[in-house]
Amino acid sequence: MTDDQLTVGQAAQRLGVTVRTLHHWDAEGLARPSARSAAGYRLYTQADLDRLERVVVYRELGLGLNAICGLLDDPDMDAVEALHEQSAQTEERIHRLQQLQESLRNMIEAHERGPLLSSERQKEVLGEGWNPDWPAQARARWGDTAQWRQYAERAAARTPDKWAELTRHTEKLEDDFVRAVHDGAVPGDVQANELVERHRKLFSRYFPLTRQMQVCLGRVYESDPAFAAHYDALHPGLAMWLREAINESARLHGIDPDTASWE
Template identity: 60%
Template sequence: MTPMGEQGMPVGETAAQLGLTVRTLHHWDEIGLASPAARSAAGYRLYTDDDLERLRRIVVYRELGLDLDAIRAVLDEPGGDVAEQLRVQRAQLARRIAQLQHLDEDLERMIAAQEHGILLSEDEQRATFGPGWDTSWPAEAREAYGGSRQWQQYAERAASRSADDWKAVTRTVAAFDEELGAAIDAGARPGDATADALVERHRAVFSQYFPITRQMQVHLGRMYAADPRFAAHYDAVRPGLAVWLRDAIEASARAHGIDPDTATWE
């Protein structure tokens, strides 16, 4: 027998014994799920042994994941199939476990992307990005930009990209290089309509990595011309292309009210 007064146990003691809150017991009483059988002379709830046994069963089923309506059906419906109720709950639990496993896999990929940038092996990187790809570049990029918002955005996109997705990005970039080369061949000059259109196209293409503003684009253009690796890439497409692209980006920035010399990375 549970230690209690002559009529029953007060609500506070009952809640403490079962690891519940008084508010929970009041709620269960209000909805008719577990109402105390007795009241004190002052009108306070008192829980009998039978009440406590019902409460213990409710706690067990609630910990198994049944909602209150399902618990009521298990406890109160004559001939209710408890095993079937539990099978339904188990099936729901299996679906939730599968969802959590997928979430865990997604989180693992997100962590790896934040730490490494590209979730491809070195061999996969070379196969995806071509023989000119340097597999040390992702680590260098993280070292330089790992704390930035742009790196976070880049990693969020990288986390969901497969080798085929990266190949599609690479094809888009390569096609843009050809557009730049064709513009040079056609005599386009920084500031003209063709160059301005290509500057817009550049921002769209490279925003596949992270969103690029016009001011950020100015910094990228200057990096293309100043960094020997980027300059070599663009000048291999057409001699002088790195400087041409920088100048085209700066001309477009001026047309949009941005002074390239004071542009900030934002």
């Protein structure tokens, strides 16, 4: 063994790779030790190390072992072309990672505050009756639930146009609630039941809403001062009517409103 010959362990330490990696490259025929010690141990010569250093560089650039082998051993292989191709692939990966990073930032922000819109934009998109403080209040109340996580995940991907569309559907449903009360609809009749089902399906665009959970929401609509004020401003007594309509619809589906839970 001479000074310019290294054992597998010494070579691995110098190159910053593992012994297992060198054994793998040896088995693949990519870089093999070409000398032996007096005791029969395989040793890497300087030429072997030079080849290994090139392998390490190409691996760090993201090339596969077959491509590296071709660059090192195939005289017909165009190294510049191969590196250009790898560069293009790297740029594409960077672009995908940047998109992923942006999605992650959006997801984090949505979990923290709901709609990814400024307070001014929320009023513009969600209507003048919208209170930008509501998402924070909702997070404080339900932030540890699976439903809030589902709401946040959907909010992260929802564009202002999609929010505006959802707002239009909500306003149309509320108008139909008011019209139904004016027309004399009572909780439990066909018209009221159809409106309750529309409400459940519309709300399920935020997170999956079961009928039991809808009953719980109905209680909140009547008992929570902010919700009650919102619905009663549309029509006096609408909050109570909506809660009773949800309860009657639940009974129609075999659910006891008095024992319904958030599940």
